Amino acid sequence: MRTVDLIEKKRDGARLTAGELTFLIEGYTRDRIPDYQMAAFCMAVLWRGMAMPETADLVAAMVATGERLDLRRFGRVVDKHSTGGVGDKTTLAVAPLVAACGLAVAKMSGRGLGFSGGTLDKLESITGYRVDLSTAELVTQLERIGIVLTGQTADLAPADGKLYALRDTTGTVPSIPLIASSIMSKKIAAGANAVVLDVKVGSGAFMKDLPSARLLARTMVAIGKAHGLVVTCELTDMEQPLGRAVGNSLEVIEAIATLRGAGPPDLLALTRLAGAEMLVLGRKVRDRTAGLARIDRAIADGSGLAKLRELVAAQGGDPRMVDDPGRLPRAPHVATLRAARTGYVKAIAAGAVGLASVHLGAGREKKGDPIDHRTGIVLYAKVGDRVERGAPFADVHHAGRPADDAAIEAVHAAVAFSARPVPRRRLVLGRIAG
C-alpha cells in the first residue's frame, strides 16, 4: 500500500477501506507517514467528506493506536461531551450531580482554544487542582469517591493528539468526519459505554448552522452505534453565551451557584437535561422525568455540591474555594457597562464575547499560551430581557492593562439593543439519538 495512492483515492472522492485507514493512521502515529502526506489527506477529507461507515472505521483505527481503558467494574460508564461554546461550564455542575446520584464519572476534558473555553482551564482556577492524573490515580480515585475530572492521558488514542495538532496548523479543523472521529475516538478509548453529547450551534460555536450541527450529531451517533455505544445528542443554541459568566474563575463561581440551586435558568436547564440523560443511559433511573427529579434532589439536598468539594479535595485543590467562592481568584478591576437607553436585548454576539474574553487573557489564541484565570465577563441580561436606561448589563473583569480597553469596547459592541420587545431564544434546538 502506498500513502500517495490513498491520498489520491480520497482526493478523487472514493471511500477508503478499514485496512487503508489503519495503514494511514497507524503509520502516521508511528512516524512512518510524514506530516505533509497526512496534511494533504486531511484537506482531501475536508473537501470530499467521508461516508458514515468509513468514519467509524477511521475511529477504530484511531482507538487502536493506544490503550483502551477498562472501567467495567464501575458498571455502566456514561461520558458527556460538549463541542464547546462561550460560557459553557455545564460539566462543572453536571458531573458532581450525577456522581452524587451514584453514577461513576471519569471524565477527561480539554483546554480552551480560540473563542471557546476548556474545562481544564476552568478547574485550574481552583488553587492546587491537578488535571494530570495518571491512569492508576484515575482508577483509584474513581473507586474511592466515584468522580474524576482530569486531562486526556497520552496513552489513549495518541493518533488524535498528533492529528489535531496537524489540523490546527493546516486549515483542516472544520471537517465533520475529522471532528466527529476526534471526539468519539477519545470517548471510546476512555472506556465509555454511552455518551451524552451537546452540539452547540451558532456564532459562539464551531458549528455555525443547524444543518452542519445535525450532520455532526448524526455522524457521532452513527460512530457510537458502530462501536457498540449508546449516544444521544442535544443540539443547543450558542448565539448567546450560556449562563452569565465567561472566564475561568467566574465560570467556576457560576457552576457552584448552580449546585446551590442559584444558577442562571439556561445553565440550570442544560445541567438538568444532560444530568437526566446520563442517569437514564447509566440505568440509574427509568426515564428522563425520573432523571430530572433525581438531579433536582441532588441540588436540593446539597449532595452535588458536596461531591464537587470531595472532587476538588481529592485532586489537590483547595476545597475552601467551593465552600466560599469568594476565595476564588478575582481580577483587580471591574468595568461596568450600562444601557444608554431603556430597551430590550436584541442579540449578544457569543463569538465576539468569547474573543473579548481571550483578549482579556481568559483564553488563548494559540496552544500553550498562558492564561489569566481571574479575568472575564459577566452578562446581566439575556436576549429578550428588558434593560432600563442606566442599568448595568455587563461587568468586565480585567487586569488593568492598556489593551483591556479594546476588549471592554468589544463587549459593549457585542450586545445589541432594540426599542421594541424581542423574543427570547430557544435553548434546545433538537435531539438526535441512535
Added chain:
Amino acid sequence: MRTVDLIEKKRDGARLTAGELTFLIEGYTRDRIPDYQMAAFCMAVLWRGMAMPETADLVAAMVATGERLDLRRFGRVVDKHSTGGVGDKTTLAVAPLVAACGLAVAKMSGRGLGFSGGTLDKLESITGYRVDLSTAELVTQLERIGIVLTGQTADLAPADGKLYALRDTTGTVPSIPLIASSIMSKKIAAGANAVVLDVKVGSGAFMKDLPSARLLARTMVAIGKAHGLVVTCELTDMEQPLGRAVGNSLEVIEAIATLRGAGPPDLLALTRLAGAEMLVLGRKVRDRTAGLARIDRAIADGSGLAKLRELVAAQGGDPRMVDDPGRLPRAPHVATLRAARTGYVKAIAAGAVGLASVHLGAGREKKGDPIDHRTGIVLYAKVGDRVERGAPFADVHHAGRPADDAAIEAVHAAVAFSARPVPRRRLVLGRIAG
C-alpha cells in the same frame, strides 16, 4: 501574515493576493514554511483552483525565488515545451532544425516519470552526453554553436523543484494552476521571450480530455501575457503514441530518421508545425507558410542533422551515433507481435504502451529509479491502418528478464483491431494563442 490563514483563505475558495503568494512561496523555498502546510495549501488549490491573474502572481513569486537567465544578446529567445506523452521525441528533431535556421535554442528539459518519457533520458542514450551544464557552460556553448539541450539548473525557480517533489508525494500533481505555473516559471526564469507549447490530450497524456487541455493551454497563454511573453499552444492527440518508437534509444533513432527526411508522418508533421511556429515567434520568417518551407529546407539540406551532430559533440556525446544510429545501444531481445487476422487498427492505448515501456525498464515509477536506455516498443501501425494476418504490428525490445513477458503481453493487449475500416485520428485538435 500567518500561513494557516492563507491556507484557510484558499480552502474557502477565495483569491490570494500577490503579496500573500510571495509570502507562501518565498517562505516555503527558504524553509520558513514547513512541508505539511504547503501540502495542505496545494490540496486546497487542487480543490478550489486559482483565477488567471492569481496564477500569474504565483508564477511571479516562483520566478523571484531564483536567478533569471538573461539571454538578450542572442536575440529573441523562443522556448518549446510539450506537456509530455508517449513517444514524444519532437524536441530532439525540432531543436536542431530551428537552430540550423539561425534561431538560438537554449532548452532545459526534464526526465521521464510514470508513462511519460523525458528528453534528458533520451539524450543520455548517446554515450557521454552531458545534461548537467552550468549556466556559464550553457552561455558559452550557445555563443559557439547556437544550441543547448540540458537539464534544469538548480538556481532557476528553485521553488518549482521543491514544490514538484512535494506534489508528487501528496496527490497534488493534477491541478491546472499548479501544472501551468510549474512549466511557465521555468520558461520565464530561463530567459524566454516566447514559448511554443504542445499540450497533449488523451489516455497517454496528463490531460485526459479536451476541456482540461484547453484550460491548461489558456492558463499558460494568460501567464505568458501577464509576464510579457508571447505564447502559442497546439492541442495534439495522445490517444495513440506519437511516431512509432517508445523508449529512449529507439526514440533517438526515430528522431535522427526524421532529420534525415525519413521520419513517421505524424512526428514529421508535429516537428514542422512546432519548428515553423518557433521561427515565426523568433522573427526568422514572416509567417507559418514560410516557416514550414524553411524547416523543410533544413531537413532536405541536412543542416538540421549536422546541427544535432554538433550539439552531441559539444555536450560530450559520441557524434558517430548520430552518423550511424546502429551504434546506439540496443536491447538483446526483440519479441515481434503479429496480427491474428486481417483487419484495421482500432486503438492503441497510449497510456498502456507507456506503462509497458516503464515495466520494460525504459521509464521510472519513482524519481531516481535507474532506467534501461535500450528497451522499448516500436509500433508498425497507426490507428486506421490495415494489417494483414500474420504481419508484424509491433516489436518489443527487451532485456530478457522473466518480468518482460507481462510487458510484452500488455503491449499486445494495448492494440485493438477491428474487422471493419476505422478512421484515422486527427493529430492537431486545436490552437490557442495570446
